[in-house]
Amino acid sequence: MEYTLFPLCEYAVTVRFASYIDEAVNDIVHETAARLQGERKEGIKEIVPAFSSLTVYYDPVVAGNYADVCAWLRENIGSTGQAARHSTRTIVIPVCYGGEFGPDLADVARFHGMTEDEVVALHSSGRYRVYMIGFSPGFAYLGGLSPRLATPRRPVPRTTVPAGSVGIAGGQTGVYPLATPGGWQLIGRTPLRLFDPHREKPSLLSAGDIVEFRRITAEEFARWREEHDDGRH
Structure with a gap:
């Protein structure tokens, strides 16, 4: 699935997968959040999933500037395709x-x-x-x-x-x-x-x-x- 990156503020980047609420899109959001958690680099403070997007909060002194964090995101998001079903409670x-x-x-x-x-x-x-x-x-x-x-x-x-x-x-x-x-x-x-x-x-x-x-x-x-x-x- 395609995605876009944009700054939420001076220390947060939002990854948007869609502009609508959909269970399949939400699966991709959570699969991506789990993937980013697994590849979390120093300075990434929090990864917050939402309906059809997720936001990454970071320490710019440690993680680098907006361009650095975007580069890390692109490297680790890759081609998401269809999200694998994750275990649920x-x-x-x-x-x-x-x-x-x-x-x-x-x-x-x-x-x-x-x-x-x-x-x-x-x-x-x-x-x-x-x-x-x-x-x-x-x-x-x-x-x-x-x-x-x-x-x-x-x-x-x-x-x-x-x-x-x-x-x-x-x-x-x-x-x-x-x-x-x-x-x-x-x-x-x-x-x-x-x-x-x-x-x-x-x-x-x-x-x-x-x-x-x-x-x-x-x-x-x-x-x-x-x-x-x-x-x-």
Whole structure:
């Protein structure tokens, strides 16, 4: 696949493979990121994959200037062709839908002319790909939402969305790992902690993972919290 290089700032280069979101393109992004990690040279600080591009952050004092880093990229990207399928993890996320945990579920159901149970059944039957992590620490942008559930964002964002909230915005679904402002339509909440700075790997999800949602009851939600809560919120 063809690609283009351009400077994101004075210490970062972006490699763009396409201008659209596509699973095959995202495979190439992650395969290339893994290849660059394997050939990482001194001064390369971070390699960040996104939907259809990746960005390489570097120390210009150590790695060289923009032209030097571009030369290293061209040497190691080469002709990408079709990306090899890399191993993926499947993460099952329990979700309590509706009620206090999903205050917008009824609105989403009305918008689509469905019952709340139909929305939940459709949402929890999908398999979702983590295309990238962004917005806030550990926030995963998931692809694979059924077009039948695509719903506009709220006209007025909430000033605080509780951590663990599961939402829909346009053609995407996602989980808020931290309590932040947000305008997504909230349909449920998970008791899982998706981001914990005390863990060796703070973010539960990584780009390339597959996510499945499993419906649980409010009682199961409370029991999960009691069994797994270590006092950090």
